[in-house]
Amino acid sequence: MLDRAARPMVSLVDKYLPDPYIFVIILTLVSFGAAMAFEGHGPMAVIEMWGDGFWSLLTFSMQMLLVLVTGFMLASTPFVRGILNRVAALASTPGQAIILVTFVALIASWINWGFGLVVGALFAKALARQVRVHYPLLIASAYSGFIVWHGGLAGSIPLVIATEGHFSQDIIGVIGSGETIFAFFNLAIIGALFIVVPLVNRLMLPSEEDSVYVDPAILNDEPDTSVSIKRPADHLENSRVLAWLIGFSGLAFIFQYFMDGGGLNLNIVNFMFLFLAVILHQTPKRLLDSLHEAVKGGSGIVIQFPFYAGIMGVMTASGLAASISSGFVSIATAESLPFWSFISAGLVNIFVPSGGGQWAVQAPVMLPAAQELGASIPRVAMAVAWGDAWTNLLQPFWALPVLAIAGLKAKDIMGYCLMLLIITGVIISVGLTWL
Incomplete structure (x- = not known):
């Protein structure tokens, strides 16, 4: 039934969803028009907001790249490749492959969103090398696990409000993770998604004649491990000693970082990936060969992230994001405010696909409203977090790393994600409103 229901969505997306670069240009023009029509700004003022924000995500763009x-360099090491292949061997049918990749992606994303994006995509490729399965749905399933990230251990909004000195502390104080990440309603939503998302993905699996398969040979990117020594410098490029000296220095820093109480964040995840790759590739040459392959898929991140930063600049500086939030708040009650916070956050996320940036925009509207209505502030904060995570199923911004690793386009997976958007939206809404 879900396979038949998903087909029109897959067909619709395939026909009408443009390349993500075209999508971000259209979103940019829509934000221009909305800021002028609804906030009363002139064309040049809006363009200035856009230009001022255009480079505001440079650090984040580099982190995402x-x-x-x-992640690619680490996964291309013989050691990690062997692990992924052994786990992938647990699946012997297309249905098992879909369920397994979804479950792995959900766990990895709950731990850390960056970790989840890379692990899900790379594990999907390992499965596709061993099981003949509908490839677009396999990659969509790998990406679908990302929906739980903002309710997980690295959720930016719950971690921000749990940090001493956060920007809204004078309004709400410090709210520990026991009231947000580990609250019953949030754990119930997580538990429901861990059951429903793999099941929905499995039920969307088309018949064999309607499936699209990929040649495993195309995915077999086994690195070249041959050694050629023709000049003195080749000895350095193939030196295990150099690789291990710098690699174990990096691991020593990581060990001390966690001993000092450090937590998972994007920088430390990238640091771990890099220095584990340095060691496991064994020589600088093998690492650099892997790097050359990895950077081929990064073009979408390089060109598109500045445009999203520009959209964020327009949405925040013009007051448009705050107006969207205020509009939903105006029709809310204490009981329904989490639901409307969730919906408004989902809408804002299409234009401002950044959890931290979105909270900076919405918190000044949502928190006073929660206090005035007597609503639960931790629940409202998590509603904004879940809204941010929810419409990532529709917004191709976060899918770019996954698509780059998989070698697909956004239109190949977004039809399946659209079906998941509808089903998960109901689950999250019920959890935020009634649990």
Whole structure:
């Protein structure tokens, strides 16, 4: 039944969803028009907001590029490749492959969103090398696990409000993770998604004649491990000693970092990926060969992230994001405010696909409203977090690393993600409103 229901969505997306670069240009023009029509700004003022924000995500863009590159380099090592292949061997049918990749992606994303994106995509490729399965749905399943990230251990909004000195502390104080990440309602949503998302993905699996398969040979990117010594410098490029000296220095830093109480974040995940790759590739030459392959898929991140930063600049500086949030708040009650916070956050996320940036925009609207209505502030904060995570199933921004690793386009997976958007939206809404 879900396979038949998903087909029109897959067909619709395939026909009308443009390349993500075209999508971000259209979103940019829509934000321009909305800021002028609804906030009363002139064309030049809006363009200035856009230009001022255009480079505001440079650090984040580099972090995301490194998520892709370091994750690819680590996964291309013989050791990690062997692990992925052994786990992938647990699946012997297409249905088992879909369920397994979804479950692995959900676990990895709950631990850390960057980790989840890379592990899900690379594990999907390992499965595709061993099981003949509908490849677009396999990659969509790998990406679908990303939906739980903001309710997990690395959720930016719950971690921000649990940190001493956060920007809204004077309004709400410090709210520990026991009231957000580990609250019953949040754990119930996570548990429900861990059951429903793999099941929905499995039920969307088309028949064999309607499936699209990929030649395993195309995915077999086994690195060249041959050694050629023709000049003195080749000895350095193939030196295990150099690789191990710098690699174990990096691991020593990581060990001390966690001993000092450090937590998982994007920088430390990239650091771990990089220095594990340095050691496991064994020589600088093998690492650099892997790097050359990895950077081929990073073009979408390089060109598109600045445009999203520009959209964020327009949405925040013009007041458009706050107006969207205020509009939903105006029709809310204490009981329904988490639901409307969730919906408004989902809408804002299409234009501002950044959890931290979105909270900076929405918190000044949502928190006073929660206090005035007597609503639960931790629940409202998590509603914004879940709204941010939810419409990532529709917004191709976060799918770029996954698509780059898989060698697909956004239109190949977004039809399946659209079906998941509808089903998971109901589950999250019920959890935020009634649990």
